[in-house]
Amino acid sequence: MRKFSFMMMSLLAGTVSAAVPEFELHIRDHLFFPATLDVPAETKIRLMILNEDDTPEEFESYELNREKVIPGKSRTVIFIGPLKPGEYPFFGEFYPKTAQGKVIAR
């Protein structure tokens, strides 16, 4: 069983590092950098979000169907897509006035 789960883990890890393009999104002073993120369409994306603020933030997007809390001074990963070409707004639910951005898939 342990051997099997190890194989599953390495299989998962293998697919992650080998095939999926990775993009970075930073949170600083309750703002997203870059506020506009260009990604390829029809491809699964590994989105690494780095929260440089001391305060937690919640990445949320109704269009991407994603939601995740990111504690202060920490990083996290969200997989998105494959996306059809188009614009997908996202925002920080804890500081929605300033923390806004969008993913553009093309």
Added chain:
Amino acid sequence: MFLTSVILVLQEILEAALLLSMLLLVTRLIESGNKGLIANRTWIWSALACGVLLAWSYALYMPVIAEWFDYVGQEVTNAACQLLTIVLLLVFIYGIKNQVELPGSAHTLVASFCLIVVVALAIMREGSEIVLYLRGIMGQPEAVSPVLLGAALATGIGVSCGILLYYLLIALKRHIALRVALVLLAFFAGNMASQAVLLLTQADWAPYTSQVWDSSALLPEYSVAGQLLYALVGYEATPSLLQLAAYVGAFLMIAASPVFRSAWFRQDLV
């Protein structure tokens, strides 16, 4: 800050409050005339206490948990809690029997254990976000009072919605109320299954499946009606095929239980 706080806290409170209402209703309706366990409501206080404790600890250890499994620990933990919730709901629902239970019997203990854990896990998942948010705000003195005021107001509204649902249904005829409560519980199980699948997809632990429909123009998830429907029946504007399958599967598992079938089709058991 005030409005953000109201919206955020209300979203989290609403689901837990509605769940507690449904469970209270089901236990009251199946046990009227039966002074067994669940008729005495002490399990609620255990559930609330455990839930608050779990929410606080989960928020506290979130930075560590979030890094598990290559930064998808949060999704995996939440999905595991949701799947556990479904299992315990099934144990509870399938365990409902047509006989008077003595307080302290094995069956009553299992039933109250299920109820306590289900409610505590809901409070943990929803409450930990509130705890994280509030702890973040505490570092900004000017934001503290509007945010706390908003959180208090939202808690009031959320709890009121739960109480309103309870008394709306309890005012109905008993067999109708039981039918509605059981269907809502089946919707809740479906919602948990669909959310778990969504989280596992977000973590890349479940495969991507195509979107079944897009009703975001008709009824956006962020609208008031969308939010209410989300909390009540797990409304999604853009569900994936796997989410829909999980939703239907969990719904049917509750609907296949003896208590559900007898409430809807026979009325002999309850």
